[in-house]
Amino acid sequence: MNSAYPILIVSLFLSLLGCQSTYRMTARELGMSDAERQVEASKVTLQSKRETALQTLQFTMGQRPAMLDGICYYLNKPAGTRNLSREDIAVLRQAFFEPVRAKPVLNILVDPGHGGTDSGCRSGAVHEQHITLAIAREVQAQLKALGHNANLTRPDEHTTRTLDERAQLGASLAIDAFVSIHVNASANPEAKGVETYTLPAFGCEGTLPNSPPRGPLVGHAYVNTSTRLAYYVHRALLDASQSAPYVQPADRGVRHAHFKVLRDTPAPAILVETGFITNVDDFIRITDKVAQKEIARRIVSGIVQALCQNEPN
Numbered sequence: 001m002n003s004a005y006p007i008l009i010v011s012l013f014l015s016l017l018g019c020q021s022t023y024r025m026t027a028r029e030l031g032m033s034d035a036e037r038q039v040e041a042s043k044v045t046l047q048s049k050r051e052t053a054l055q056t057l058q059f060t061m062g063q064r065p066a067m068l069d070g071i072c073y074y075l076n077k078p079a080g081t082r083n084l085s086r087e088d089i090a091v092l093r094q095a096f097f098e099p100v101r102a103k104p105v106l107n108i109l110v111d112p113g114h115g116g117t118d119s120g121c122r123s124g125a126v127h128e129q130h131i132t133l134a135i136a137r138e139v140q141a142q143l144k145a146l147g148h149n150a151n152l153t154r155p156d157e158h159t160t161r162t163l164d165e166r167a168q169l170g171a172s173l174a175i176d177a178f179v180s181i182h183v184n185a186s187a188n189p190e191a192k193g194v195e196t197y198t199l200p201a202f203g204c205e206g207t208l209p210n211s212p213p214r215g216p217l218v219g220h221a222y223v224n225t226s227t228r229l230a231y232y233v234h235r236a237l238l239d240a241s242q243s244a245p246y247v248q249p250a251d252r253g254v255r256h257a258h259f260k261v262l263r264d265t266p267a268p269a270i271l272v273e274t275g276f277i278t279n280v281d282d283f284i285r286i287t288d289k290v291a292q293k294e295i296a297r298r299i300v301s302g303i304v305q306a307l308c309q310n311e312p313n
């Protein structure tokens with residue numbers, strides 16, 4: 001008898017065991033023990049059979065982009081061959097599978113990106129700082145109309161605020177969340193869509209190039225709620241129940257970056273890139289007054305769904 005046979009049989013058995021255990025521990029640690037697991041090549045799908053905050057989670061081994069109920073979400077670390085990283089399991093579990101300490105009345109600091117001497121990106125005579133201020137004012141007005149408290153980090157187009165001042169304002173106001181609003185730009189006119197940023201989990205890289213792990217940072221204490229908030233706001237912006245002139249945006253994903261306001265704000269914090277000023281479709285959505293109101297309505301809806309007890313819709 002060939003002495004290699006027993007080794008072959010043992011290794012076959014072990015690889016079968018490995019296959020069986022693929023993502024079982026992830027499902028259990030997320031609180032999805034009942035989930036159906038499908039593994040096709042390097043793609044893994046976890047599908048919950050009961051009512052959970054997330055029904056379907058899809059990962060590709062070795063990659064960061066994942067799909068959470070059809071919405072693009074960048075993992076903090078590439079998905080492994082057996083499991084997600086412990087950082088991702090911790091963030092996803094606490095963001096989506098554990099009870100939320102919801103508040104009926106929120107205190108939100110809305111941050112219109114740029115302003116004053118810093119006008120941000122531009123297309124012709126249209127500057128980012130005016131778009132972000134218009135959307136932020138709408139977000140503030142709509143939050144107040146729902147009975148929440150909302151402040152802006154800058155009151156008008158003349159005021160210049162440093163990033164430090166914006167984060168410090170968040171500390172002084174005892175806020176429930178910091179929502180920064182921005183507009184993207186690219187040399188490629190085809191680049192379009194919405195990106196929503198949170199701080200990466202501690203020990204993890206951002207999704208932008210050359211974004212090594214940093215910290216520990218103030219924002220790391222809030223990463224779970226920031227992720228929940230980012231996901232709900234991002235999902236609301238992509239909701240297909242659109243009405244013109246709100247042009248359906250492309251999904252560029254919930255991403256991670258060590259932006260100053262995400263690092264230093266002592267509260268859950270997100271930064272929304274509402275669209276590309278350099279793309280024809282996005283330009284309409286972010287500059288049309290009616291579409292700006294719709295962007296604000298969706299951001300508010302996402303904030304309320306993520307953080308409030310009384311979830312609308």
Ligand SMILES: [Zn+2]
Pocket residue numbers: 113114120121128182183
């Ligand atoms: Zn900006």
